Amino acid sequence: MGEAAEVSGQSTAPSPLAEATDWYEWHEIYKTPDPDTVRRLAVIRARVHDFLDRAPQRPLRLVSICAGQGAELLPALASHPRGGFVEVHMLESDARNGRVAEENTSSLGLGNVRVHITDAGEISSYVGMLPADFVLLSGLFSNLRSTDVHRAVRCLPCLCRPGAEVVWTCRRGEPDLVPSINGWFDEEGFDLIDLTPPSDVAAVGTHRYTGTETPSLPQRRIFDFVGRKQLEAGG
Numbered sequence: 311m312g313e314a315a316e317v318s319g320q321s322t323a324p325s326p327l328a329e330a331t332d333w334y335e336w337h338e339i340y341k342t343p344d345p346d347t348v349r350r351l352a353v354i355r356a357r358v359h360d361f362l363d364r365a366p367q368r369p370l371r372l373v374s375i376c377a378g379q380g381a382e383l384l385p386a387l388a389s390h391p392r393g394g395f396v397e398v399h400m401l402e403s404d405a406r407n408g409r410v411a412e413e414n415t416s417s418l419g420l421g422n423v424r425v426h427i428t429d430a431g432e433i434s435s436y437v438g439m440l441p442a443d444f445v446l447l448s449g450l451f452s453n454l455r456s457t458d459v460h461r462a463v464r465c466l467p468c469l470c471r472p473g474a475e476v477v478w479t480c481r482r483g484e485p486d487l488v489p490s491i492n493g494w495f496d497e498e499g500f501d502l503i504d505l506t507p508p509s510d511v512a513a514v515g516t517h518r519y520t521g522t523e524t525p526s527l528p529q530r531r532i533f534d535f536v537g538r539k540q541l542e543a544g545g
Contacts, residue, residue, distance in 0.1 A: 331537045334406040340381045346511040351382055353506060353514045354448055357477045358386035361444050371397045373442040375430045375450060378402060379410040382448045388418040398423040399439040401430040431533045441471035441524045451480040456487055458533040463494040465532045470519040481512045488513045
């Protein structure tokens with residue numbers, strides 16, 4: 311612990327649709343978070359703690375997809391006795407967010423965290439960091455078409471070690487995609503551990519992979535990122 315985190319890879323240009331949102335400026339919401347954001351952060355951090363509490367006493371690997379600046383993950387790692395001893399990979403396409411994430415890991419003394427500036431939708435981005443014992447998908451599903459959410463869930467067994475846990479979030483609304491997401495996880499061999507109530511603006515779900523082995527990586531993209539504003543505009 312205490313060493314600077316490493317940033318690797320090259321900045322990946324977002325799709326034309328995704329360019330409508332500046333994802334660096336978007337992170338300003340964490341400086342003065344509203345009650346719904348505060349609750350979501352607290353739940354995700356608690357899920358990280360729960361995983362570290364019950365995980366086997368062996369080397370662990372954690373992967374955060376579209377990790378942003380690490381607001382959900384890094385404080386949880388820093389506040390847990392095992393948080394500094396987990397191999398952590400954060401994938402983020404915006405280099406500015408990646409630099410902030412690196413600064414945050416350094417200030418928290420998390421030398422075990424590596425930030426990758428890369429396209430998390432591309433399967434080749436995960437070479438050398440699988441299988442994972444824990445996968446965090448915070449904020450991703452709300453920014454994908456439903457077909458891509460389904461595709462991402464179908465690919466998760468390829469990322470996970472047997473017994474791995476996946477924590478995901480998705481904004482509720484009309485239509486509510488959460489019941490479908492739970493069904494897709496079930497189809498891929500995941501058991502539901504916990505899910506926040508429908509009254510929450512954003513669902514936070516936790517699933518455990520019950521498969522007996524990690525399938526080979528698919529020869530296709532995991533997802534194509536769009537952005538919620540563009541989805542709401544019919545993009």
